[in-house]
Amino acid sequence: xxxxxxxxxxxxxxxxxxLSVAFGSDVPGPTLETLRAVVxxxxxxxxxxxxxxxxxRPIRLDEAAIFKKxxxxxxxxxxxxxxxxxxxxxxxxxxxxxxxxxxxxxxRARDFTPARSHAFLRVEIEGHSWLADVGVGGLSPTAPLxxxxxxxxxxxxxxxxHEPRRLISEPGTPSERLFHQVRIAGEWQDVCEFTLEPMxxxxxxxxxxxxxxxxxxxxxxxxxxxxxxxxGERLTLLNRELTRRWGAAxxxxxxxxxxxxxxxxxxxxxxxxxxxxxxxxxxxxxGLDFTTNS
Numbered sequence: 700x701x702x703x704x705x706x707x708x709x710x711x712x713x714x715x716x717x718l719s720v721a722f723g724s725d726v727p728g729p730t731l732e733t734l735r736a737v738v739x740x741x742x743x744x745x746x747x748x749x750x751x752x753x754x755x756r757p758i759r760l761d762e763a764a765i766f767k768k769x770x771x772x773x774x775x776x777x778x779x780x781x782x783x784x785x786x787x788x789x790x791x792x793x794x795x796x797x798x799x800x801x802x803x804x805x806x807r808a809r810d811f812t813p814a815r816s817h818a819f820l821r822v823e824i825e826g827h828s829w830l831a832d833v834g835v836g837g838l839s840p841t842a843p844l845x846x847x848x849x850x851x852x853x854x855x856x857x858x859x860x861h862e863p864r865r866l867i868s869e870p871g872t873p874s875e876r877l878f879h880q881v882r883i884a885g886e887w888q889d890v891c892e893f894t895l896e897p898m899x900x901x902x903x904x905x906x907x908x909x910x911x912x913x914x915x916x917x918x919x920x921x922x923x924x925x926x927x928x929x930x931g932e933r934l935t936l937l938n939r940e941l942t943r944r945w946g947a948a949x950x951x952x953x954x955x956x957x958x959x960x961x962x963x964x965x966x967x968x969x970x971x972x973x974x975x976x977x978x979x980x981x982x983x984x985x986g987l988d989f990t991t992n993s
Contacts (some may be wrong), residue, residue: 702762704791708770712788713870715770716740729793731824731843734831737792739841739927741785741833746775746926746972748919751911753982758911762787774974775926777918778817778834785833786820795823796831800898800906803835804878804889816906816916817891818898821846830866830879837925837935838881838890840864848877856882859992860969861931884951921986922970934971938986941967960989 704712713719718740722957727733751758751768759765765784766891768774775781781797789796801817819832828846833839842859848868849855856863863882868875879890898906910916924936932945937956946952958964961981968974 702787704787708766709788711770712766712784715773716744721917727792729789729795729824731829733792734789734794734822734824734829734843735942736926737785737788738831738833738843742839742841742927743929744926744973745769745784745833746924746974747777747781747834747836747839748775748924748972748974749777749922750774750924750968750974750976750982751776752916752918753922753984760900760907775924775972776834777836777910778819778832779903779910781834781839782818782820782832782901785831789820789822789831795845796897797821799830799893799902800896800902801879801891801893803891804990805838805891807889809889814906814909816910816945818903818906819891819893821895830881832891835890836923837933838862839925839927840881840890841927844879851887854903861927861933863966920955920984922982924968924974926972936972938966938984939964941971961987 713722721736721821724842732853737819744893760779760783765780769776769780769784786796797820799821800815801819802813802815803817804813804984807813818831822829822831822843829843830846831843840859841861843864844857844864848866851867856865865880867878867880876892876894878892880887881890922936922938926934930945935942941956941958943954944951958967964982965976965980
């Protein structure tokens with residue numbers, strides 16, 4: 700994205716993510732402090748969601764469409780929308796930011812090859828590289844990650860306002876793979892793998908079509924909405940189950956609420972995630988069958 704945000708658009712974005720007061724009337728500079736503030740505020744205020752996919756609506760990646768949906772209409776979106784908006788914001792603030800392609804690995808064994816259907820950002824600040832990702836569902840890292848890899852047995856981790864993170868490498872392959880990992884309940888889990896290959900818009904458009912339209916895309920077969928909250932809180936809606944996790948990793952508490960009806964679902968979207976759909980909107984997928992008790 701090369702078109703700069705207007706002053707009005709930037710003000711609307713900062714208001715959307717709750718940073719208007721913190722930054723005041725001065726546009727912040729491209730510093731690590733700014734990047735950290737924007738990433739955390741974005742994830743806390745703009746939910747990850749795939750509602751339009753279930754509603755059969757096309758997902759557009761141009762600046763105007765993303766801005767209208769996520770900022771003006773107070774909706775959320777998935778990685779290409781979320782990180783597309785973040786890319787536009789950061790470049791408009793003067794950051795050197797590049798979209799990077801990745802494969803999401805959550806819950807997948809290393810011998811399985813998922814589609815290269817994820818994008819995050821590489822940001823250069825004063826000679827150092829940082830990774831920012833506001834679009835990997837309920838585990839989007841709430842702080843930029845320093846691009847430095849460690850051994851799998853290393854105790855060196857990167858703290859965030861939520862879960863600990865690390866980047867590890869897998870040497871000896873034709874294109875050395877890097878893995879972004881998160882520690883949950885004391886165990887390290889792969890979030891995504893990547894090789895630092897840039898993902899230009901045309902590649903994001905192709906992957907976006909697969910993610911939103913291919914019958915085997917998991918976004919067409921389940922409902923997923925998520926956002927982060929303060930004090931380590933995570934809120935995730937997966938089909939008919941709303942999960943709230945909060946507290947430090949050592950004593951993390953979990954609260955699960957079952958969604959009782961389509962009307963209850965719409966109220967949860969509004970009250971918990973700030974996403975309001977018209978009354979009677981039908982979200983249809985296999986996991987939202989309210990004729991069963993499961």
